[in-house]
Structure formats: C-alpha cells, structure tokens
Amino acid sequence: MIDAPPQTESKLEVKGVSVRYINKRTGAETIALDDASFSVGSGEFVCIVGPSGCGKTTLLNCLDGLRPVSGGRILVDGRPVSGPGPDRAMVFQSPSLMPWRTVLKNVTYGLESQGVAASEASERAQKMIDLVGLSGFESYHPGELSGGMQQRVNLARALVIEPEVILLDEPFAALDAQTRELMQAELLRVWRVTKKTAVFITHQISEAVFLADRVIVLSSRPGRVKAIVDIDIPRPRTLEIKHDPLTNQLERHVESLIDSTLTAEQIFAAAGD
C-alpha cells in the first residue's frame, strides 16, 4: 500500500495519507484516515464513497490543503501540497456564497485573490456563468437564487480559476432528487467542456456510478481505501443510463463493498448530517 506503481499520466497522487486529530475536551485521539493511497489520472473523474464519518470530507480538505495530513504525502503534478493553491479548487457542500456579492462577483472571487485584472476576471467569470447555465443572473445576489442555482455558482467559482484538479464535496446533497439528477447531468456536461481532473465525494452510490470513471470505496472509520471499482460505462452519459442493467449491476457491486454495519457513533454522526 505504500507506493502505487508510477503512472506517467497521474495528476494527483495520494500516498499513505493518515489524519489523526485529538478531541480537545476528552483528549482522545481519533484516526480519521489511515494509510490511504490512490492516484487520479489527468482528466479523470473519480468519486469517493464510503459510510458516514469515514473521513471523506477530511480527505478532500487535505487534498485542497485546508487541513494538514498527519502522515503520508499528497502530490499534484508531482509537487507536494502544503496549502490551498491555484492548481486546485473546491466546490463546497453548502454553496457558501458571499451573500453581499452578486453572482458575477462571487465567481470572480478566486481570480481577484490571484491578482487577475478586474476586466479579465469579469470576462472569464461571464464565460463560466454562461457555461453553468446562469446567463442573465450575473447581478443577482445569492439570496435571490434557488439551491440548484447557488450550486451552479459554487461550481463556476471553482472552475473559473482553471484549476488542474477540481474537488467536489457532496455538492448536490442538499438538493431535491430531481434537481440533483439535473445537476449531475449538468456537471458531466461542464466537465466534458473543461476537461478537468475531478475528485467528487458522495455517499450516494448511484451518483458516484453515474459520474465516475473510477469509484474509490473507503472503509468506515478509520477510513482506508477498501476497493477501487472501474466504471466502464461509455461516455457521454445521459440520465437514461441510470436505468441500464450494467449501471445497476455496478451500483450493487459498489454497495456490497461499503461497510453496512454501523457503530452507534456512526449512526449518531449520520443523524447529524
């Protein structure tokens, strides 16, 4: 599990990553991730699934550099990750838009931080707003948008900085079932245009199978890479393929790999989601 065989095309490499944290009140140590290793190829779409509390979000935060790892290494294009950088962008679980900024200004936020000139930033943001289907809503404030539209802004804000890797933390979890499926199809459409490497976290198996080239299954806490499943459903995929027997067979296979026995702690964590 230490070193995956060197892959020339791998964009993102996770090598033996562990994350431990200590509960300040009780002093107890929790191992959130234990010796997780995998790599993601350039332009590949990888979904990470696992039971609640298995450290999926922790892993994604480490990939973005928002949280330090306790052991192991994360490499993007061979360079170690030491903090947030312009080569990665996060699409957050809650849209987390700045309510005082318009849609356009929310999308330009990352570019402003990088010192991109205002006119160029607006131009690039406009293209991305068009791509995610929000043309005409540039001057709206987030409070005036539906949940699905807010997530589109969240996606555009990440894509506009043209990262090497886009990280998505259950971005559709709070949406109703219909909007969720629509957004999955939209995401694939946008991904095909931008050709970014994508790491997508979810606990919905059908979502993972529909989106991914490969599904990485994490075990329950401490999170370890339990299995990696190739999803060889041809692209481009439409929502119809969700009812395809091959899709359903893959869903059942992934489901069988996920730990179904939950500890009391995990049930409690799931209830708090």
Next chain:
Amino acid sequence: MSVTQVNIPGIVAEEEAAERPAARRKIDRSERTRRIVRSAVSLVVGVLLWEAIARLVVHNDAFLAAPSAVAKRGWEMILNGELLSNTWVSMQELIYGFIIGAIAGIAIGAAMATWKSVSDYLEPWIAGLYAAPMIAFAPVVIIWFGVGIASKVAVVIMMVVFPMIINTQAGLESTDRRLLTVARAFCASGPRIFRTVSIPSAAPFIVAGMRLAVGRGLVGVVVGELFGSRAGLGNIITTASSVFDMPTLFVAVVTLAITGVVLTYLLRAVEMRLAAWREVA
C-alpha cells in the same frame, strides 16, 4: 420515475425563485406609504393637542409654551442667527466625538475579535463601563477639560465608544466560518480575508452600532453642555430654563429631536443599503 422530463420542473422552480424579490419590493412600497401617512397624522394630531392644552388648559407661558409660540420664537432665533450658531456648536461636538469614538470603537472591537487575549484583558472594563451610566462622569470631564468644546467631545466619545466596540466585536465574531474557509481555499491572504469576508459580514452590525451611538452621543452633547458650556443647544436650555423662557427652551428641545431623527434616519438608510442583500436572503 420519468428521467427524461426531469429538467423541466427543475428549471421552473428556479425561475420562480428569481421572480420573488421584485414582487416583494412592490408590496413594500404601498406598505411604506401607509406607514408614512399614519406617522404624519399622529404628528399633526399631537401638535394640535399640545396647542389646545397650552391655550385652553394651562394659560401660562412659564409652564408650557404652545407650539405656535415655539414656532414664533424659533423663527426669531433663526433670523437673528442664534439657533444656527448654537446648533453648529453642538453639531461640531457631536461630529468630532462621534468620529473619534466610532473609529476607536471599531479598532478596539476588531482587536478584541481578532485576539482572544485582548478581549480577555478588556472585557471586564467594557462590560462595567458600558453598563455604568457614563453621563454621571460628565461633570468630572467638564472639570478636566474645561467649558469649551473639548469637554463635550470627550463626553460624546465616552458615550459612543462602547456600543461601537460591542457591535464591531459581535459582528466580526458572527462571521460565517464556512465563508472564511472558502476565502482560504481560494488563496486569499489574511488581510484580504479580513477585508472581503469579515468586514462585509460585520458591516450591518457596525452601522447598527452607529445608529445606537448617535442617539447616545446626542445625549452626551446636551448633558455635557448642561453641566458647563458657553454655547450650544444644551446651553440654550439651561439659560432659558433659569428665566422660565419656555418657548426658547422648547425651540432647543425640538431642534435636538429633529437632529436626532435626521441622523438616525441617515444611518438607517446607510444600513438598508449595506444590508440590501439581506432582505431577500
């Protein structure tokens, strides 16, 4: 479940969401007109009642001046420049004290929100001094700084600084942690995070603090002037009351009331502008 049709309900729901704010603004406008009319009716009735009581019940200018007498005296004071010059003195005291107090309050509040240790050191003093009636210190401040403008500025600062500290700190501490994470994830530097996330989050709190502070500052001006001054609206009040000149006294009081309303209204307008995104959120 039909998958092919799935995009249609999704898009309809989104368009509905977008249309809501415009409709709400329309309702707001007619509601506002109704409220303005009610306020005006209330004011007119109140003034007429006051006039009637002064003319028909009290009959004594030394106890209660009728609005007509106050208006007449006010006009005279405007013509001879007395009202304007004294109002200007009071306004200067208020403006200087307010600006210094607000800047100091915002700075101290920001320091307390940023560094826990600063907050720990200052907390007991601020809790105590904010709760204490600061106005009780006014005579002491007059003794220290004399009867000129400086003493009144000092009183205003004392009145203004505490609500500003408390609101600034509360505003900064209420910043959505998720937005701070977003800013960090998009490589914003510390100062940029403060400027683009913390400050806008806290701005409505800070302006609300200013609205509170301006009222307290005005009280500070008048009380300071009552205890010792050469000019100002408070000075008019003391001088007029010592000779039972009710019309002059009321002119000063009415001027103060109008000033207070105008300043509060202005800050309220700023607040609405800053928090425009909140209305629909």
